[in-house]
Amino acid sequence: MFESSLSRRLLLASAAALMAAPLCAEPAYPSKPIRLVIGYAPGGSVDMVGRVISDILTKHLNATVVVENQAGAAGVVAAQRVVSSKPDGYTLLAGSSNELAGTKAVNTAQKYDPSKDVTPIGLAALAPNMWVAGAHVPVKNIDEFVALVKKNPGKYSYGSPGIGSTPHFSGELIKKSAGLFITHIPYRGSATMTTDLGGGNVDFAIISPLAAAPFLQNGRMKALGVTTASRLPTFKDVPALGEHPALKGYALNGWFALVGPKDLPPEILAKLQGALRAGLGDPAIRQRLEASGAIPAKGDENLAQVIRTDMDKYQDLAKFANISE
Template identity: 40%
Template sequence: MKSMTSRAMRAIVTVSLGAISTAAFAQADYPTRPIKLIVPFTAGGGVDTVARIVGEELKGVLGQSIVVENLPGASGMRGAETAVRAEPDGYTLLLSSAGEAAVNPHLFKNIKYDPSRDLAPISLVVKVPNVLVVNAASGMNSLDDLIAFTKSNADKASFSSSGVGNPQHLAGELLNRMASVKLTHVPYRGAAQQVTDVLGNNVTATFASYLAVASFVEAGQVKALAVTSSERIPSLPSVPAMAEHPQLKGYDVTNWFGLFAPAGTPGPVVDKLNKAVVQVLSNPVTAKKLADLGSYPSPKQPEEFKSFLATESEKFKNIITTADIKAQ
């Protein structure tokens, strides 16, 4: 009886060691086939464009194609949920904006995933500051001018964004709180209409990406008053950061895109992907392509990115709670 038990135990140990060896070999050899990169928005948008630029460069580093799959819907949650449910083997990744990973959990009661539990952070990819602009004919040339206008025109001062609860909306609400003003939020479904309505004087101001407003700034149709990052951006070096204003010290509401894998993805696979992302973003040619879009390479180690995510999530939660923002 003992002999049979010993043989059975040896067999189990042999099989277990074989499985461990096979898994270790597979991780060392990773990747051996194309990698799917889920983008939770439509093709042609900011996240999609960054995904395709970075994905093409990752192909050269990893030796496998990066296949972008657009899964828009439910404020980015459809794509994120699909990524969370995928096999944690490194062959399905998610390029998430701040919304899916740090905003939506505080905005939607029916969210079906917890980013801190269900996603493995690989690296922050880019930061995407927004720009606060007004109609160039408004006579406003600074944040002080906008604040003064808002205080004397509280009934009609407004700002637009591309949706309830996104970083642009949160940027405006934080301005309201820190400057003690009340710009009424007007949400749109995309950047084009929100900028158009600034030009048509239907809203006072808008927060939008550099890419969305660059041509209007260059044409002299809108005036850039500030950027929402903690520092000035290379694309608009003469435009101050919001935080430079005495009433707005510490202000920083920046959108960002980060790379994630499903929770449970082996550490060696996450580390290999992180090193590949850092290598790609360190390439000056790639960095310039991204910067031209107003997206600034900001790679982090997995643990650093995890801490960054927690800090951002808490910041967004605070803005949402204080402003009593409700999903629509």
């Protein structure tokens, strides 16, 4: 009887050990390189912020992070790749408000829905933009801009880096808020747009403050207002567009964020969020983001809510402007 009892105990212990074995054998995350996909070419603002995120994950997860630039369709190609990947935390997207909110409103071929098909990890930074005039346009401030365009509906044009981009929607919101008629000229990026603005081929543009700075200094552009709700510390003399009565309440920022495919396991999501928060609390990291023209996130923003809110804004503006691809 003693031997029978002992045998039963040994069998139970063996069974318990077998059940626990797979859990013990599961390596702690991350146990292999993380692919951080960026949907734009190297050197741009999304790429710069993406590489800051890469350094954060490397340090705070003690991980090997491989950055992969996969440009195409304003970030949609890269986002689709991540959305379709296995939700194990080893394929992530360092993305922007373009492919994570804006493009769905204008690109009928986009298969994924950012509000449903990604796991929001965290906001990394805001991307302010600036409404600028070419040197040839006879305006110096928002008052003069609004008065000039209202007096000459359809005569003036503005450029953006492309249809469905955050700068494009920012321009359409200016038109909608102030009741203005300005022709939109889409470009494939900011370089040609900047050249055309300096050459007088386009009258106004939405551009990042960092890209605008040298042209403001040499007089080829004039800063009329920023798209943020309040003035930027680095451009204190440039008003927020929303300060003008015709644009009261105006605010539309681009942003950069880290996301993964839908259904990331909670324990992996928690690790990634903790790493991002820790990184954003580092003064050196915040300085790097500011140097790239971004406003570092606080680390406690609700990214899922940001995505949903901006998707609604962009959908409304797409209907207003009657834009689609």
